[in-house]
Amino acid sequence: MNAAQSLSVESLEQLAREIRFRTIRNSYLTGTPHLGSCLSCTDLLVWLYWNVLRLDPKNPQWPERDRFILSKGHAAPVLFQVLAERGFYPRAHLEDYGQDGSIFGEHPPSPDHLPGIEAATGSLGHGLPMGLGMALAARIQGQAYQVFAILSDGECNEGSIWECALMASAQKVSNLTLFVDYNKWQATGRSNEVLGLAPLAEKWKAFGWATAEIDGHSFQEMGEALRSLSGDPRPKAIICNTIKGKGIPFMEDDNNWHYRIPTAAEVEQCAQVLRIPGEEIALEGRSPISCG
Amino acid sequence: MRNAFADEVTQMAKADPRVVLLSGDIGNRLFDNLRAQSLNQFLNCGVAEQNMMGVAAGMGLSGLRPIVYTITPFTTVRCLEQIKVDVAYHESPVIIVGTGSGLSYASLGPTHHSLEDFAIFRAIPNLQVLAPWDAPSLRACLRMAFLSGKPTYIRIGKKGEPDLCEGQEVPAIGDGLVLQTGKQICILAIGTVAQEAVAAARILRAQGISAEVVLVHTVKPYPTALFDGLLSRLECFVTVEEHARIGGFGESFLSHLALKSLQKRVICLGTSDSFMPIVGSQAFARSHFGIDAASVVASAQALVQN
Secondary structure (H helix, E strand, O other): OOOOOOOOHHHHHHHHHHHHHHHHHHHHHHOOOOHHHHHHHHHHHHHHHHHHOOOOOOOOOOOOOOEEEEOOHHHHHHHHHHHHHHOOOOHHHHHHOOOOOOOOOOOOOOHHHOOOOOOOOOOOOOHHHHHHHHHHHHHHOOOOOOEEEEEEOHHHHOHHHHHHHHHHHHOOOOOEEEEEEEOOEEOOEEHHHHOOOOOHHHHHHHOOOEEEEEEOOOHHHHHHHHHHHOOOOOOEEEEEEOOOOOOOOOOOOOHHHHOOOOOHHHHHHHHHHOOOOHHHOOOOOOOOOOOO | OHHHHHHHHHHHHHHOOOEEEEEOOOOOOOOHHHHHHOHHHEEEOOOOHHHHHHHHHHHHOOOOEEEEEEEHHHHOHHHHHHHHHHHHHOOOOOEEEEEOOEOOOHHHOHHHOEOOHHHHHHOOOOOEEEOOOOHHHHHHHHHHHHHHOOOEEEEOOOOOOOOOOOOOOOOOOOOEEEEEOOOOEEEEEEHHHHHHHHHHHHHHHHOOOOEEEEEEOEEEOOOHHHHHHHHOOOOEEEEEEEEEOOOOHHHHHHHHHHHOOOOOEEEEEEEOOOOOOOOOOHHHHHHHHOOOHHHHHHHHHHHHHO
16 A cells, blocks of 8 residues: 555556646646646656655655655646545545635645645755755654655756755765756756756766666656666666657647647647547636736 | 853753754854764754755654754845745744844954844744843743744854843743833843843933833744733833844834834834944944944933933
8 A cells, every 4th residue: 555556667658648638638727837847757757656656645644655845846737636646635626726725726835735745846946955854854763765856957057956965965865866857948948058957967976976867758767777776875866858748749849838828729639649538638617817 | 142052952952852953064063062962963064054944844844853053144044935935834843043143243244244034034924033132041942942843033142142131031932021120111122132221221220210121032923912011001112123123123013003003102223224344343333233232221311301
């Protein structure tokens, strides 16, 4: 129950398709942006929540649970779908998404307000240091849980990320693993042009982290990277080369989808690409309140 | 005060394994006893305050009771967003301690002054804001903050602050200590500058002016019951703080008066809306900004005589 499952690649792919579609549909219905950023880390989230994290959705405060922090909090729309599918709350709870009074918006709320959330992120550069605090707390209190975080490449602009990198390295925090969703875009430009991010894996390595670089859409490479680093006493950084908008050909590597909201016709197109049955498309009742 | 802080934290850590002190690369030798006692309960986080505050918040959410310690500007405005989001929004039970507050480091220049922390923290939800006036009140504030389990900022001085409360019990968070009663004027003082208020009261007494002296350590939650009690008895007030007049403790007193539609005679002493580029001792700096005993005396005289 608490241990991570071990779903086949086919099952993970199926889940990822469904969750991609629900995120896109939700963006249309509620006017919630950051689709490109959600789609680039969907595969990572699905793999983590079904095949890696030790969790008990019925007991979200289980003290021995692994901690997961979505440090790139603007991908919350996909995380909310993942948590529902994983059983932290019924999918029906998402029906008021984005409406006045809903807890579901553009970023994760604080943990008291939604089961499954460990940190209220959204301001970049905050999640990783909080994760380091949780990892150190495990060590100090003799607990065995692991801490995982997903960062965006744009987030690596923040000085606090590199402050954290230095401290985690000095403290030899072996139970902290981060994934950089390296989709090569940030809000308004190429992440290697806005600031000098490349070579990113080498930077983490130079900061004293055990590092791997993988295809961030390959479940097989994710598993191999995690296994290969698992015995290393250092904190771990897995640089995931991803594609912004992954899974939808007309969104892939097009940074307009950082903010753009799809039309009904585009959602229908996505449903086709993702092989979603017609009865699940359900686009009536659109009520966008976000201005993106 | 900082020695009392180190001693009190060492005792707290001995009594409770959840206590962890995070230092921003300061306190050379200050925490030797704590480190000797338990290596696990002291972490030097380096000169990286944003990360330190986030780490503290994460620890607080994972069963520990972190205390963050460095020089005030670096544990407040340097990592303000981490305090707002990671600590306050998450209600993580972190105690943030700023040492060398106000003008304690007058000779180090405005980079090391902290005259805006009350104003900023007053506006952050979930955060208790405390400013003890001497070593015993600091020890009490630390204990009370720990017991409350709420995010708390404690602004302390440096060293050599005189004990002001002569063994009297330190009041609860949100209350104040009436150090001496008086009839003509009430001096409300917060933080270590309270020593100027105590000195002023002595001078006023010699001049035949009966001054009530009230020591306050809580900026937030607002000490409204304390204010109401004083307002029911007295007409003239001087507030004094080692902080900007804009947004400070005095302003919270004034807003309380205004909301109650009370007509009282009040002078709020605090630092002016300017940096202090010249250096000097803390006493010189207090005189420069008009928050020293002489300034309190002059304000009290003006209120009583006019």
